[in-house]
Amino acid sequence: MTTTRAGRRRLRRLVPWGALLPMALTVLVGYLGTALWSLRVSLSSSRTFPQDDFVGLAQYERLFTNERWLLSLQNLAVYGVLFIAACMVIGFLLAVFIDQKVQGEGLLRTVFLYPYAMSFVATGLVWQWVLNPGSGLQEAVRRMGWPEFSFDWIIDQDKVIYTIVIASVWQASGLVMALMLAGLRGIDEDLWKAARIDGIPAWRVYLSIVLPMLGSTVATVFVLLFTGVVKVFDSVVSMTQGGPGTASDVPAKFIMDHLFGRANIALASAGSMVLLATVLALVAPVLYARSRGAAGKGLQ
């Protein structure tokens, strides 16, 4: 009897591991395996097909002497900072706005979240039309009686990246709102009552009490937005195709071009390894801090 009970206990201990196995395999093969594969390819002279030779860091050297790649990294930095900041601020303000128990909340929530439900391949095209100085906003405002009005960022070498930011913020801030709103709704009503009795203005409560309490939500939003930044591709391709010239190029587009169109998988792999390293360098500390925080709470 005791042996079967021990056996059953051992089995019960193994079940969770069994359940984890498919996911563990996916991570090992699908994520880690392919990442290592890319690393290997990035150290070879592969063109259309993977080669077994070894050329050291030659591909990385070529990558970092390539002006288009450097420009795309610079664009990514500009885009990343502006996009994340704008999404956070707008998303939070929208969430606060809806949190005021406004009428038609359900409708507004849907409206704000709707851009996120549509593919950027389609909405990017519409944005292109809207921003095109010949057919879009500029022309419309001029016809309405402001002939001097000018808004031609999308064809401007130095400003085109901002149009991508605008369109992406339009798309993603609804999602940030939804997440923040969920966080706001989780805050105890009593806290608000206490603050009201103390006569603290609402904006101050949001800023000094509510926002710090939303710490983990903000961290989640940041990680989501950050991964979105690193892989930004469809908005650029559908709005500008990386142009004018290469002015709005981003790393993901550079990689895709070299992977398929230019049959240079070694250089493309080197580019994706650089991206991966960037992600790890920036997201790992956040995730680490969060896991520390969660562990701390678990101990209490």
Add this chain to the structure above:
Amino acid sequence: MTLPIHLSRPLRCRVASAWRGVVLVLAAAAAAAQAAPQGPASAPKAEVIHWWTSGGESAAVKTLSDAYRAAGGTWVDMAVALGEQARSVAINRIIGGNPPTAAQFNTSRQFLDIVEQGMLNPMDEVAARDGWDKFLPETVLNVVRVKGHYYAVPVDIHMPAWIWYSKAAFKQAGIAAEPKSFDELFAALDKLKAAGLTPLAHGGQSWQDNIVFTAVLTNVGGRELYLKVLRDRDRAAIQSDAFKNVLLTFKRLQGYVDKASPGRNWNDATAMLITGKAGVQFMGDWAKGEFTLAGQVAGREYGCIAGFGPASPYIIQGDVFVFPKTTNPEAMRAQKLLASVITSPATQVAFSIKKGSIPIRTDVDASKMDVCAQQGLAIMKDKSRQIGNGEVYLTPDQNGALADILTAFWNRNVPVEKVQKDIAAALK
């Protein structure tokens, strides 16, 4: 921007580069699934991957499938939108062990890697029987023939750097005669500008910038310089004053485009000629399709110039079919039949009329073709005027690097000496 899927973009890149592994398994599964319902067929069955998906292109493909059917075969159409996509589907299927009967590539070095990997069936027997050496242009032959074996059958010839002009716009600007040289072209552009029209209808996308450059290189630089730069990748030629002049002429044209040019699609630029709002466009002969759709006729509403002067080179770009390696005798029979049907004069003329291209051989009845195509065929008869597109001489990688430099030069104020240096480095 689909945010919540962590790292999906780099992952996709990585999965794609792991072709040999993942794709092999998937494609093998797909092969097993597909092979099951097919019985042995008596007629040679050709499954053809291509990217001809637009209206006019589909009509052109239909002439091929009709001809193949008339020759006793069965045509299984596998249209995949976008060239890059179609080529990667073909390559993945070849690696995965479930190759199509034939796959479209450009007349270029795109398929050189698969030839070197021994993944294609040579068509030497068909080439010898049909006499490809006799009727194919030298430039095309040099692409399809690798180390003495014929690995691809050419389907059509497109010339990417035609100069189109709107007769209505020319009339409005008071331009009496068709320009006969680049100087006259600039004079015409100035007149168009003075008349308040858009002189140059241009879509500011990298590949279209490249087309303008190619036209300038052939017409201003000439055949010798063209070959020295793009084929021989000669440093001295790239650093020469003649090439500097080509680059400056290219940049000078940029002054004639309208402000809304960046990002415009080529057919929207052609529409500016059709409506008479713009005067001139540099574009491949596929632009004819747009004019035809609008009910315009070459020589009546619009004009076409292949190049200036009696020696201007005719640039050869185009499409080929390659035949992936197989040991299945049925499939090999289908491949040989297809290779033979495609090059026949009747198929070539029917296809070219729908496609807007010209036939791969000049010994055809051109009477049913439009004046531009006839002009093109007449030039092609002079071997010394045939010249390959950049893709014919450069690897896709070099070609892409060159395009990046040119589009940056077109859009930004970069010193021309730096551009020469960059091009020399990119083509090293």
